[in-house]
Amino acid sequence: MSGGWATGSQTSLREANRAAILESVKRYGGLTQVELVGSTGLSAATVSTIVKELTSSGLVEVRPTSRSGRRAQLVTVARRVGLAIGVQVGTRHLRVSLGDFGGEVIADQTLPLPSEHRLDTTLDRTALLIVDLLERVGATLDELVGIAMALPAPVDTSTGLISVRGVMRGWDDEPVAQVMSKRLGKPVWVDNDANLGDLAEATLGAGRPFADVLYVRASHGIGAGIVLGGRLHRGFAGTAGEIGHVQVDPQGAICRCGSRGCLDTVVGADALLAPLVGSHGALTLRDVMHRAMAGDPGCTRVVADAGEAIGAVLASTAQALNPQVVVVGGELAETGEMLLDPMRRELRRGMLPNLIAPIDVVPAMLGQQAEVMGALATVLENTDVADTVDRTATTREEER
Amino acid sequence: MTPPEGIPTAVTPVVPVPHVPLLRLTQIDRRFGAVEALVGANLEVRAHEVVAIVGDNAAGKSTLAKVVAGVLQPDAGLIEIDGEAVQLTSPSAAQQLGVATVFQDLAVADNLDVTANLFLGREQRRRGSLLLDDGEMEVTARRVLRDLGARIPSIRTRLGELSGGQRQAVAIARTLIGKPRIVVLDEPTASLSVGQTAEVLNHIENLRELGLGVIFISHNLNDVRAIADRVEVLRHGRNNGSFSGREATNEDLIAAITGAFRADEHLQAHRRG
Numbered sequence: 001m002s003g004g005w006a007t008g009s010q011t012s013l014r015e016a017n018r019a020a021i022l023e024s025v026k027r028y029g030g031l032t033q034v035e036l037v038g039s040t041g042l043s044a045a046t047v048s049t050i051v052k053e054l055t056s057s058g059l060v061e062v063r064p065t066s067r068s069g070r071r072a073q074l075v076t077v078a079r080r081v082g083l084a085i086g087v088q089v090g091t092r093h094l095r096v097s098l099g100d101f102g103g104e105v106i107a108d109q110t111l112p113l114p115s116e117h118r119l120d121t122t123l124d125r126t127a128l129l130i131v132d133l134l135e136r137v138g139a140t141l142d143e144l145v146g147i148a149m150a151l152p153a154p155v156d157t158s159t160g161l162i163s164v165r166g167v168m169r170g171w172d173d174e175p176v177a178q179v180m181s182k183r184l185g186k187p188v189w190v191d192n193d194a195n196l197g198d199l200a201e202a203t204l205g206a207g208r209p210f211a212d213v214l215y216v217r218a219s220h221g222i223g224a225g226i227v228l229g230g231r232l233h234r235g236f237a238g239t240a241g242e243i244g245h246v247q248v249d250p251q252g253a254i255c256r257c258g259s260r261g262c263l264d265t266v267v268g269a270d271a272l273l274a275p276l277v278g279s280h281g282a283l284t285l286r287d288v289m290h291r292a293m294a295g296d297p298g299c300t301r302v303v304a305d306a307g308e309a310i311g312a313v314l315a316s317t318a319q320a321l322n323p324q325v326v327v328v329g330g331e332l333a334e335t336g337e338m339l340l341d342p343m344r345r346e347l348r349r350g351m352l353p354n355l356i357a358p359i360d361v362v363p364a365m366l367g368q369q370a371e372v373m374g375a376l377a378t379v380l381e382n383t384d385v386a387d388t389v390d391r392t393a394t395t396r397e398e399e400r
Numbered sequence: 401m402t403p404p405e406g407i408p409t410a411v412t413p414v415v416p417v418p419h420v421p422l423l424r425l426t427q428i429d430r431r432f433g434a435v436e437a438l439v440g441a442n443l444e445v446r447a448h449e450v451v452a453i454v455g456d457n458a459a460g461k462s463t464l465a466k467v468v469a470g471v472l473q474p475d476a477g478l479i480e481i482d483g484e485a486v487q488l489t490s491p492s493a494a495q496q497l498g499v500a501t502v503f504q505d506l507a508v509a510d511n512l513d514v515t516a517n518l519f520l521g522r523e524q525r526r527r528g529s530l531l532l533d534d535g536e537m538e539v540t541a542r543r544v545l546r547d548l549g550a551r552i553p554s555i556r557t558r559l560g561e562l563s564g565g566q567r568q569a570v571a572i573a574r575t576l577i578g579k580p581r582i583v584v585l586d587e588p589t590a591s592l593s594v595g596q597t598a599e600v601l602n603h604i605e606n607l608r609e610l611g612l613g614v615i616f617i618s619h620n621l622n623d624v625r626a627i628a629d630r631v632e633v634l635r636h637g638r639n640n641g642s643f644s645g646r647e648a649t650n651e652d653l654i655a656a657i658t659g660a661f662r663a664d665e666h667l668q669a670h671r672r673g
Binding site: 022024026031035036037038039067068092093109110111113114115116117118121125128129132133136282284287288290 | 405426428448551553554555556557560561593594595598599601602605609621622625626627629644647649650
């Protein structure tokens with residue numbers, strides 16, 4: 001327990017109980033009062049009193065539901081005008097988050113994906129997960145105002161098409177937004193994952209104090225988002241910041257995009273794992289992170305070398321844009337200074353030393369949620385709140 | 401995969417690849433009358449590894465699982481755990497050796513709560529007493545469910561009131577009670593919704609993170625390729641190819657399952673059989 005509560009006092013006990021109930025409701029999306037008794041270990045009377053308090057202060061909502069045929073009261077986090085869905089389609093996982101207009105994430109779910117996952121299966125599973133999440137908090141599709149999706153490829157946001165062939169195999173020429181929009185009957189926005197990550201970090205995370213923020217997403221592939229003067233710069237058809245496809249080795253391997261020796265062929269997941277096969281056996285990217293953090297020298301070296309290679313490429317990008325800060329996210333960033341220190345060193349070595357404002361490299365604050373939070377923000381930004389309030393109010397009136 | 405040029409490959413082995421697998425089955429035969437359920441089947445599982453077994457109906461997947469679980473005894477063949485030959489004469493013998501199994505029907509008791517199900521048949525008693533140690537069991541139950549990342553609101557809920565995915569989570573969590581090293585999961589995602597499948601796949605990844613060897617039997621190639629380190633194909637009770645989970649495509653696996661592709665060892669086993 002933190003904060004200034006006097007331990008053992010009535011007030012601190014009530015505060016702790018309130019916190020326990022709120023935390024449980026957030027973790028499960030929605031729970032009945034009986035389930036809350038089980039999950040918090042509090043008495044039924046206490047749960048009932050606290051839920052009433054939380055309802056009147058507008059923190060939670062209670063609606064009728066049923067559990068194994070019996071009537072029950074479902075307690076969920078209070079929602080502010082409509083719901084938004086943020087989806088991150090990763091190389092090896094899918095993350096779907098349900099948020100409200102207060103920017104609060106109400107429920108989320110991740111699903112591991114096979115490598116080279118297919119468009120049809122993945123979009124189908126996404127749609128089903130969206131409906132599943134809505135059900136979990138006792139909401140219907142009518143309350144959903146829109147969906148935004150982050151893809152690990154450059155996206156032309158005006159058409160919603162992936163603008164470079166081959167980066168996501170089998171996803172080229174597919175109007176992802178249209179397919180999803182037709183399926184669920186909601187507006188759908190599609191953008192690059194690093195762009196959405198930058199949007200979230202620049203407005204809610206580590207880039208908040210700055211106007212110009214370069215966000216690097218180091219995961220299975222490398223990408224960057226560029227926020228200049230508080231605005232996201234996507235480039236003409238969405239390829240701005242694609243540092244993963246800057247050539248670093250003219251004699252290197254051929255990249256998925258068709259060029260030779262791209263940064264992705266040196267620090268992408270396949271390239272990071274390949275040199276470890278002989279010594280460590282077949283690992284996953286997550287294994288490498290965990291072992292590096294546990295101090296394994298081979299894995300540490302792989303991460304540090306990746307930081308150096310990314311830093312060298314970032315130097316020219318940062319020289320061209322002169323951002324105040326570089327925020328580093330994605331799975332690799334979980335290793336912290338192991339990745340950031342060599343990246344920072346290489347970045348500063350490769351650009352003009354700015355005496356007034358030396359560029360800093362900092363870890364992302366929103367972690368793995370940055371991309372979905374950026375997606376949620378996109379939905380909120382593109383939806384007319386007042387209009388939605390009116391419509392929701394009218395439908396509620398009609399229901400009565 | 402061959403490493404691209406220009407990438408240093410000289411890394412001193414610090415965590416050497418263990419040479420002795422956790423579990424090794426060699427040339428396992430099992431017949432039911434005229435039915436050849438397994439013919440010279442081989443399987444290896446290492447610690448910290450998810451091995452998927454795929455195959456058509458009656459390919460021998462479940463028979464193999466039952467051999468590992470100690471439910472069925474092979475007619476011939478060698479089973480080694482940590483490099484030592486063992487006899488898995490009964491499920492409890494297998495459990496003693498660190499093999500825990502979740503069968504398709506889960507074998508959970510709907511009328512009992514989560515904690516009671518986790519400790520079914522292995523109830524902890526207070527020291528020097530016949531009374532059940534409910535407090536200790538609940539503490540362990542909470543810890544195991546947390547390790548697995550299971551979303552089960554209350555450990556006092558009766559199983560009958562949980563969803564299919566939550567019941568599966570309880571069945572998987574139950575395997576963790578006996579501190580196993582190998583967990584066998586027979587079709588854990590069959591008849592689950594996408595949301596529940598997602599939870600179960602995350603649980604399997606967590607088992608792997610805990611350092612266990614996992615045998616994951618499934619029909620769904622997407623689920624298999626999402627989490628398996630290695631995919632073993634069975635066809636008519638014989639091995640028909642071993643694939644890296646990261647590199648195998650659906651086409652490769654379907655070819656091996658349907659017999660469009662025949663592994664050498666499969667043909668040899670067929671001649672012998």
